[in-house]
Amino acid sequence: MARVRVHNFNVSLDGYSAGETITLDKPIGEAGALFARFDGRFIHGVDAVDAPITLDRALTSTWGQGIGAEIMGRGKFGPQTGEWADEDWRGWWGDAPPFRTPVVVLTHHRRAPISFENGTSFHFLDATPEDALACAQDLAGDRDIRIGGGPTTVRQFLAADLIDFLHLVTVPVVLGAGVSMWDGLAGVEDRFTVESATSASGLTHQFWNRIGAD
Template identity: 45%
Template sequence: MPKLRVHNLAISLDGYVAGPNQGPDNPLGEGGTRLHEWVFATPYANPEATNDPGVDDEHLAAGDRGIGATIMGRNMFGPIRGAWPNHEWTGWWGDNPPYHHDVFVLTHHPRPSFGMEGGTTFHFVDETPEAVLHRAFDAANGQDVRLGGGCSTVRQFLRTRLVDELHLAVVPILLGAGERLYDDLGELPGYQVASVTHSPAVTHVTFTRSEA
């Protein structure tokens, strides 16, 4: 049965997935880029990296494997808030985004869908998590759906117990402020730790939804 999966969500020791004061010139907030330095040290993400492939590469590859559609929040798609002034903004990723499938962007200000090079089509939807997930599963055509973030979007789907697998890459830094994943989740009821592995750079913790 297809699943909704979160992969490679980098998070600080104090629970932040982005730093404070996010904006067009600082999309991950102050200090937020430090959460992703481990990614660019891997051969999977950076062919010029000198490190040997290892557990970090394995987790990065797993995040792309078997995915047929993606869901993300509007803040992950871009820095514009409120009503769209125009439709010129097409995402952070240039003309050929890395998704190559349907991407559903959650927003209270829908706009027309549009396609990009490489097969990515962005859809802008103002619907419940359950309704969006149903559309994403249909688009994925039997494959899994990836929940790409940002922080508030992942929390929303966790609170409704729609996430089947949650993989966190815990980076050994403290950010002190920003977008915090654990707010309003309590003890994350309905989920259990399935695996913990680590590299010299990060600790990988995977949660799965319990059947009970």
């Protein structure tokens, strides 16, 4: 049975997963410290693991395994807000986005799908989490769905109890401000088992599996 999974989701010690304002230069706003301390290189996904193979890299490399589609918020696709002023801009990733599957981009402003040679395609959808998931499942066949973020999107799917697996990475930095991972989710841990592991880099990896999901 296909699952809904979140991978490599970074959270600061004070609970932020992105900065408040994203720009072309700063895709996750002022929260760059979350990734600067992070040894993941997870965009290599399923094809390779960089040398040396560390615990962080091995854990983050499960990102692509068995995944048939991703759902992301508009801010993960790019910094534009409102109507699409520049449709020539096709995402942060240039000609080879790392996803290699269909990707559903949640936005109130629809536009035509975009396809890339490496198997990635973006489909822009104005939908509830439930409807977006149904669309992603059609695109994914019997493979799993990854909720790719940002934090607002992950939070919506968690609130709707649609997440089966969450790989959370606690990064030992204090951001002081940003987009919260946890707003409105008090007690969410009751629906999951949680396994934790530390790595030499100082990160803590948490594996949340929804009770009854397997």
